Amino acid sequence: MPRVSKEQTDLNRTAIEQASSKLFREKGFNGVSVADLMAAAGLTHGGFYGHFSSKDELAAVACATAFSEASERWQKRMQGKADEQQALHAIIDGYLSSQKVRDVGNGCPGAALTTDVAREPLDKPVRAAYMAGTEELVEILTALSPSPDPAVRRKTALAQWSMMVGAMALARATEGYPIANELLAVAREQLLGDITA
Amino acid sequence: MPRVSKEQTDLNRTAIEQASSKLFREKGFNGVSVADLMAAAGLTHGGFYGHFSSKDELAAVACATAFSEASERWQKRMQGKADEQQALHAIIDGYLSSQKVRDVGNGCPGAALTTDVAREPLDKPVRAAYMAGTEELVEILTALSPSPDPAVRRKTALAQWSMMVGAMALARATEGYPIANELLAVAREQLLGDITA
């Protein structure tokens, strides 16, 4: 039953993007096939190239989608918080949860895709997408820094970002061992302690 | 010209391990084929299963090898340093170099293999190898912490480790953009500043 309404076509494309955004984070770019992605979107593999020119192109789109989702998640956590300190607290606390260790598919693409992106050639579109997404999240952290000096705010945000990504990536790789929880706890303590102090 | 002396057999096995240790870090477990690994060791693919029972088993061995190399590299950097503070300085400074961003194959496996290991099932041997290697490096950092309290030393080491791995992984993923160097610089500043302070 081919040919589908324009609305359905858009829905299908969105479904592919969202399935990819999730599956790429879980299994990496090379860990999921085009057929897997299409099946997860409820379609068959042949129609893929009607939506995207290559798997590479989709990787970039899915990466951007994942960062957008993360950004929205952060915005949502900030809502209703009394001040910047509490907003930052909510973001970091939500980020470094042991639940997120297991749920890579709905977690931060910054931590889930690092090495995948790092292994792509420098001119691949996914690299630009990853970098833009990173800046988007660092921007949010920067806005929440208490310092009046913009340079210090930026530095604080970048240091927080490195620690958040590092602790989460390491906790995932050491999942099941005591050190995984230690890493999360120490990062939380250090990052939240810095805020309160 | 098959059948080779026992000494040569050992040399060949070591060559496979070292080539794998490097290539897995560069391209990931799924990014290199058994044939690639054997070719890099100067052999043909068929002989692989005389040395290892599977690619999975080799992944664990290569992971352990990479961490051992890293540990030795750290020990070497510590040599001749006047005190713990200077030794720690040397390790961190060497770790966060922009040269290491490009030379993944000779860099820290902790940062190079995070997501690869995180995607392996919990019972795979490579996970135990990664965890043991992590503990090995964290141990070194712990020994260099200035605090008299063992719990504090451990926490300091874990926080440093998260920051080092996070900054390096992110710098690699954003290589070529200004933020890559920013991330390295900020992490260095924060980690080395903590020492001096």
Added chain:
DNA sequence: TGTACATCAGTGAACGCGCGTTCACTGATGTAC
């Protein structure tokens, strides 16, 4: 508004290719006398 037809989103078979692993074979190494 109804009808006739062109469009084109999605299907599934097929393509060439590279993967992890197996295996019959080779011939230098190692050993038994």
Added chain:
DNA sequence: TGTACATCAGTGAACGCGCGTTCACTGATGTAC
């Protein structure tokens, strides 16, 4: 020490399989009258 032979590390063809991508086809959608 020299010789005859068994061993087995390494070779390369072959296996079944899944990959990214292409393409002829289908039939509901969208359009022109």
